[in-house]
């Protein structure tokens with residue numbers, strides 16, 4: 001298990017908001033968005049799987065994010081593409097809250 005990247009304090013990411021960890025920091029080929037929804041935190045690759053759009057700028061509600069460009073929706077828990085025009089699932093990453101801080105583990109599968 002890799003060392004996590006500190007993203008923010010829990011109270012720095014409001015419900016229904018997301019912050020972006022850039023690809024260079026994450027060591028991944030895409031930026032990663034860390035979402036706060038329904039009191040939990042989730043991480044997905046930031047770029048929509050349909051075209052070029054930042055999912056962090058989408059509408060976040062009920063454990064889903066809606067792309068701001070063509071309104072595809074993705075499940076924050078497993079990255080599943082829930083409706084057209086997206087047909088490819090979003091990549092997920094593990095997030096953990098430790099002592100009131102949100103940590104991201106790029107490339108690791110989310111905890112159940």
Ligand code: FES
Pocket residue numbers: 048049050051052053067068069070071072085086
């Ligand atoms: S870019 Fe996201 S649905 Fe088209």
